[in-house]
Amino acid sequence: MAGIRKEANTLRLIALLDPLTRPLLLLLVTAIDGILKPVQRRVGIDKMGYIFILPNLLIFGIFVLFPMLLNFYYAMTGGTRLFPEDRPFVGLDNFATLFDCENFTQPNSCQEDLFWRGVFNTVAYVVFQVSAIVLFSLITALVLNRQIVARGFFRSVFFYPVLLSPVVVALIWKWVLQHEGVLNGIIEILGGESKRWLLDPNWAMFWVVFVSVWALMGFYTLILLAGLQSIPPELYEASSIDGANGWQDFRFVTMPLLMPTMFVVLVLSLIRAVQMFDQIFVLTGGGPGTRTQLLVQYIYTTGFSNQIQLFGLSAAASMVLGVSLLILTLLQLRLGNQSSLA
Amino acid sequence: MRRILSILLILAVLLAALPALSQDTVELRIRWYDDGNEGEVLRDLLDQFEAENPDIRVEIDTVPYRAILENLPLDLAAGEGPDMARVTDLGGLAEYYLDMTPYLSDPAYWEENFGPFLNWKRLPGDDSSIPGYMTQLTITGPFINRTLFEQAGIEVPSDMSASVTWDEWAAAANAVAEALEIPYPMAMDRSGHRFAGPAISSGAMYFDDMGHPTVMDEGFRDMAERFVNWHLDGTMHPEMWPLSEGYAGANEEFANAELVFYMSGSWQVGQFSEQIGDAFDWQTVPNPCGPGGCTGMPGGAALVGIAATEHPEEVARVMEYLTSQEVLGEFAARTLFIPAHAGLSASGVDFDTDLQLAKDSLGVFVGQVGTLEQVAFDLQAYGFNRAVFDATRDRLTQAMVGEMTVDEAIARIQDDIDTALAEQG
Numbered sequence: 001m002a003g004i005r006k007e008a009n010t011l012r013l014i015a016l017l018d019p020l021t022r023p024l025l026l027l028l029v030t031a032i033d034g035i036l037k038p039v040q041r042r043v044g045i046d047k048m049g050y051i052f053i054l055p056n057l058l059i060f061g062i063f064v065l066f067p068m069l070l071n072f073y074y075a076m077t078g079g080t081r082l083f084p085e086d087r088p089f090v091g092l093d094n095f096a097t098l099f100d101c102e103n104f105t106q107p108n109s110c111q112e113d114l115f116w117r118g119v120f121n122t123v124a125y126v127v128f129q130v131s132a133i134v135l136f137s138l139i140t141a142l143v144l145n146r147q148i149v150a151r152g153f154f155r156s157v158f159f160y161p162v163l164l165s166p167v168v169v170a171l172i173w174k175w176v177l178q179h180e181g182v183l184n185g186i187i188e189i190l191g192g193e194s195k196r197w198l199l200d201p202n203w204a205m206f207w208v209v210f211v212s213v214w215a216l217m218g219f220y221t222l223i224l225l226a227g228l229q230s231i232p233p234e235l236y237e238a239s240s241i242d243g244a245n246g247w248q249d250f251r252f253v254t255m256p257l258l259m260p261t262m263f264v265v266l267v268l269s270l271i272r273a274v275q276m277f278d279q280i281f282v283l284t285g286g287g288p289g290t291r292t293q294l295l296v297q298y299i300y301t302t303g304f305s306n307q308i309q310l311f312g313l314s315a316a317a318s319m320v321l322g323v324s325l326l327i328l329t330l331l332q333l334r335l336g337n338q339s340s341l342a
Numbered sequence: 343m344r345r346i347l348s349i350l351l352i353l354a355v356l357l358a359a360l361p362a363l364s365q366d367t368v369e370l371r372i373r374w375y376d377d378g379n380e381g382e383v384l385r386d387l388l389d390q391f392e393a394e395n396p397d398i399r400v401e402i403d404t405v406p407y408r409a410i411l412e413n414l415p416l417d418l419a420a421g422e423g424p425d426m427a428r429v430t431d432l433g434g435l436a437e438y439y440l441d442m443t444p445y446l447s448d449p450a451y452w453e454e455n456f457g458p459f460l461n462w463k464r465l466p467g468d469d470s471s472i473p474g475y476m477t478q479l480t481i482t483g484p485f486i487n488r489t490l491f492e493q494a495g496i497e498v499p500s501d502m503s504a505s506v507t508w509d510e511w512a513a514a515a516n517a518v519a520e521a522l523e524i525p526y527p528m529a530m531d532r533s534g535h536r537f538a539g540p541a542i543s544s545g546a547m548y549f550d551d552m553g554h555p556t557v558m559d560e561g562f563r564d565m566a567e568r569f570v571n572w573h574l575d576g577t578m579h580p581e582m583w584p585l586s587e588g589y590a591g592a593n594e595e596f597a598n599a600e601l602v603f604y605m606s607g608s609w610q611v612g613q614f615s616e617q618i619g620d621a622f623d624w625q626t627v628p629n630p631c632g633p634g635g636c637t638g639m640p641g642g643a644a645l646v647g648i649a650a651t652e653h654p655e656e657v658a659r660v661m662e663y664l665t666s667q668e669v670l671g672e673f674a675a676r677t678l679f680i681p682a683h684a685g686l687s688a689s690g691v692d693f694d695t696d697l698q699l700a701k702d703s704l705g706v707f708v709g710q711v712g713t714l715e716q717v718a719f720d721l722q723a724y725g726f727n728r729a730v731f732d733a734t735r736d737r738l739t740q741a742m743v744g745e746m747t748v749d750e751a752i753a754r755i756q757d758d759i760d761t762a763l764a765e766q767g
Contacts, residue, residue, distance in 0.1 A: 080766050082419035108746055113754070117745075179581065180525070198585055201743065285587030289743035297587070304412050305588065307434050307728030308762035 068322075074315035080308055087312070094316035115317055117290045118298035121205075122321075125294060126273045129209045133269045134262070137217050141224035142250075155225075159218035169215045170282035174198075177207055177283075198284055201291040208280050208292045215279065216272065220265045227261030228254070263336035267329055274325050295321050368656045369399045372645070373414055373427040375407045378612035380477065380677040384664075387673060391663045398656050408588065418648065425651040426660070428477060430643050432462040433725030439463060439473030440647030445658030446472060452665070455684045462723050463644055474646030475665045478679030481707045481714070482539045482607040482638035483629050484511070485614070489622035490602050494521035498627070505631040508540060508568065512577050515603040528572065529579035529592035530605035534731025537738070538721055539639045540605070541565040543632035548721050548730070555730050555763075557755050561634055566738055566748050573742040583739050593617070596624070607641070608707040612678040615700040626703040629710060637715040640722050642682060680708060726763060733758035 040048055070084070075094055077087035102109035107116040144155055161169065176182045177197045184194035198204050235253050244252065277296040280286065286293030295317065303314030374381055381404050388400045403424065405413070410429060417423045418438040429435055443449050452460070452472045463473045491498050491514075499506040499514050515527035530536050542548070545561025572578040579601070582590050593610065595601040597617040611626075618624055629638040645664065647657040663669060667685045674681040675694040681687065693701055721727055733755040741751040 078765060082416065108750065196580065199581055199743075281587060284585055285590075287586065287739070287743070288584035289740045289745045291743065291745075301587075304416070306732055306762065307431060307726060308766050309415070310762070310765055 071315045071318060074311050075319050076312075078312050080310065082311070090312065094312045095320075097313060098316055098320065112313070114290060114293070114298050114301075115295070118293055118295040118317075121291065121293055122274065122295045124205060125209060125276065125292075126270065128205075129212055129273045129276075130266065130269050132209060132213045133217060133220055133273075134265060136213060137220035137224055137265060138262070140217065140221045141228055142254075144221065144225055145228045155222075158221050161215045162218040164215065166215065166279040167282050169211060170279045173207070173211045173214075174283055199288050201288055204284055204288055204292050208284060211283060212273075212276065212279055216269070220269060223265055223268075224258065224261055227258050231257045260336070263332065267332055270328060270332065271325065274321065274328075367397055367399050368653050369401060370426065370651075370653060370656055370660060371401045371403055371424040373410065373424040374402050374404050375410050375428060376404060377609045378616065378677060380612075380673070380679065383673055383676045387664065387669055388660075391660065395659065395663075398659065400660060411588075418650070421650050423648045423650055425653060425657050426474075426645055426647055428643050428645050430641070431728055432642075432644055433464070433723065434728055435646075436463055436465045436468075436473070436725060438649055439471070440649045440651060440654055440657060441471035441473060442647050442654070442658045442661060443470070443472045445655050446662060448662075455665075455667075456682065457684070459642075459644075459682050463646060466725065474644050474661065475670075476642045476644045476682035478609065478642050478674070478677070479640065479682035479711075480608045480642045480680065481640055481710050482536055482605070483707060483710055484627050485596060485604045485606060485610065485624055485703070486515075486627055487596070487599055487602055487622055488625050490518050490522060490524060490599065492623075494518040496521065500627040504628070505636055506628075507632060508543070508565075508630040511603060511630050512572060516577055518602045524600060524602055526579045526592070526595055526601040527577050528603045528605070529582055529595060529601050530569075531592070531607070532583050532586050532588075532590040532735060532739075534734035535639055535641060535727075536605055536607070537565070537569065537734055538731065539629060539637050539718065540569070540632070542637050542639075542715050542717050542721075543630065543634050544568075545632065545634035546717075548717055549724075555724065555726070555759050557730070557734065557752055557759070561632075563748065563752060565632075566741075566752060570738060570741045570748055570751075583735075584743050607638070608680055608704070611700050611703045611707070614703075615678060615695055615697050620697060620699060624699055624703075626706040628706065629713065635715045636713050637718050638710055638713075639718050640711075640714055678704060680704065726766065729759050729762045730755075733762075 036048075036051070039051055043051065073084055074087070076089060076091060077084065078090040078093060079087050081087050098112050098115050100111040101116065104110070104116065107113040107120065110116045140158055144151060144158070148154070164172075174181075178184075179194065179196050183197065188194055195203070197207055231254065235257070236249060239249055239253050275296060276294055277300065280292055280294060281297060284292045286297050299314050299318045299321070302310050302317065372384075374384070381402060385402060388402070392399060410427070411431065414423065414427060414429070415431070415435060418435060423438065446452065449472055452475070456475050459476050459479070460472060461469070462476075464471055486498065488498060494517065496514060496517050499510050503510075512528060518524065519527035530540075538546075538548070541562050544565040545559070546557070546565065547559050547561065548555060548557070550556045569578070573580055573583060579592055579595065582592055591606065592601055592604055593606075593613060596604045597614065599622055608626075614624055629636050645661070647654065647661060651657050664673070665683070667683065667689075670681055670683055671686055671689075671691060673679070674683075674686060674691045678693055678695060678700060681691060693704060695701060721730070724730075737746075737751040737755045737758070738748075740746050740754075741748050746754065
């Protein structure tokens with residue numbers, strides 16, 4: 001009886017559509033119904049949920065799970081052939097190569113020195129970039145959450161770089177930072193001395209972090225802004241009645257309630273930072289030398305860019321990266337859960 | 343009724359997805375990259391071919407050069423490649439080339455006219471296959487901005503001596519840059535291939551007695567150290583090598599008269615004719631000399647047939663058309679490329695330009711063929727030369743920024759080559 005009622009509702013909805021769309025939609029609904037009815041009869045209504053999520057699971061399986069398993073297999077193989085069946089099984093040799101180091105703090109003493117340079121650069125980049133993104137996004141969100149003049153305009157301004165492609169962002173900043181670029185032009189007009197910003201290893205890392213913070217901050221600001229706006233204003237009224245000042249409001253009302261959103265920002269920015277490739281690739285090419293070359297670039301170069309493509313080594317490095325990221329994320333989530341329980 | 347409708351809908355979708363059932367013409371695809379106007383010229387020539395051969399249609403898929411280096415090998419390994427491709431990794435991809443010999447009407451023509459270059463595209467031990475032809479022969483060598491020398495009142499070293507050393511050129515370029523406040527005295531393409539010419543001139547042998555690639559000799563070390571030091575003292579463009587990944591060129595700087603001496607190659611002549619024209623006097627000078635000679639590196643790009651093609655006969659027909667002396671002559675004339683064709687080399691090419699600077703430059707490059715050292719030819723013919731070139735480029739860059747010493751960089755280059763070749767098996 002309920003089924004007939006639902007069908008009648010569907011037909012009533014279709015009847016509201018224009019004469020052109022109506023027959024097409026009717027045809028589509030009838031066709032889907034024709035396919036799913038026999039399936040439902042066979043598996044039963046309780047299991048139809050699985051049928052509905054099957055397409056998504058298939059996509060996940062084909063495009064995510066299967067490549068992950070394949071990557072795992074490639075990491076255990078050697079040689080340069082593309083197809084798995086042509087590749088000799090080498091067990092953990094690729095991992096042994098990556099971890100063959102006399103002194104882990106001295107990349108030059110490692111067999112795969114570029115891998116370890118990538119590891120150290122990635123750690124430095126992630127620490128600075130994620131801290132900066134969380135801090136500046138929070139400050140910006142707090143400011144934009146206040147009743148300031150042209151608040152809508154400023155929200156757009158901060159969000160605008162998010163709309164740009166990472167390659168465009170990198171090219172813009174490359175023009176700004178190159179020796180004959182805009183920044184040096186301004187410095188010279190002001191009487192200062194121009195500098196090769198991207199050639200100095202420390203400055204290069206600073207600018208790489210700065211540019212990515214500039215490009216991505218708007219997105220995280222938006223998330224934090226949504227978090228701030230979901231805090232009930234009554235809590236601030238109550239705290240002001242209790243005599244709390246601005247800092248106490250922030251410490252005892254805003255931060256505890258914003259913490260779940262902060263963890264979302266932290267996890268998302270961490271994953272994005274570890275995966276960073278395109279922007280740095282265009283801005284510095286990983287240079288000067290390898291000073292801004294992150295692990296993802298090592299994986300790309302080893303597996304695809306070199307004439308003799310070492311897929312096995314590249315797959316092993318990507319597994320190390322994936323596992324590290326998983327551990328970090330789980331750690332964060334655990335900390336997040338603990339803090340919300342507290 | 344519902345079931346019938348469902349079946350009808352599925353059939354409609356399937357029919358829409360089906361390709362045309364009948365095809366009279368064979369479509370061939372060429373994976374191509376452009377240095378200058380050669381894609382445009384090729385299209386013109388193929389239009390004429392298609393008019394005479396209505397059963398074949400040729401599509402040119404123009405991609406960035408990086409895609410030829412990085413994506414094409416993967417496509418070929420997966421059996422997903424095009425019918426033909428323009429490649430520069432000549433020997434490295436040889437296993438995927440089509441041997442067109444059985445499909446060619448006159449294989450002897452190919453041996454006769456492309457003979458010396460066919461080996462570059464063959465696997466070791468193969469001395470008979472015909473996989474394609476060189477779209478151009480390239481020779482590496484330096485360009486100078488003569489106008490800057492004149493403005494600075496400094497003699498061009500090659501005007502005074504037939505064999506100028508790298509140090510003499512560096513001193514002259516520095517003097518010009520200093521006199522005119524030009525930002526970059528010298529630059530070299532970020533490429534191990536470009537570095538190889540100067541290294542061989544300094545005495546690098548590149549192969550040991552067993553024919554295994556090696557960089558562990560004094561000649562290589564000498565040029566490596568000099569090259570790294572030039573980056574540190576500002577003689578060489580300080581940002582180009584350290585701040586790039588893969589290939590990088592200084593075309594823009596040279597065209598903007600911000601660079602005195604630019605080590606690149608003959609393929610730039612067409613571009614400079616377009617970009618610079620006669621805005622200033624640019625010219626090619628002979629390769630600088632050292633104890634190992636005064637050599638550049640030969641090279642070039644080849645159009646090859648791909649073994650996985652379903653239409654080998656049609657591929658051979660297109661190739662025969664493109665390699666006829668008349669068509670190849672037109673291609674060379676309009677692109678300002680040096681042809682790698684014995685007949686054309688003998689008859690000469692009337693390059694399609696009014697710019698005397700371009701004609702003179704091409705003349706110098708053609709004249710350089712005789713000065714190339716045998717090791718330069720051997721290195722170019724070596725199938726895994728990119729493993730040598732890429733390691734050289736990346737490790738010397740690390741030495742330039744102080745991540746390692748020159749000796750450590752050379753040891754790493756050797757390690758990288760050995761590791762890669764061991765994996766290759």
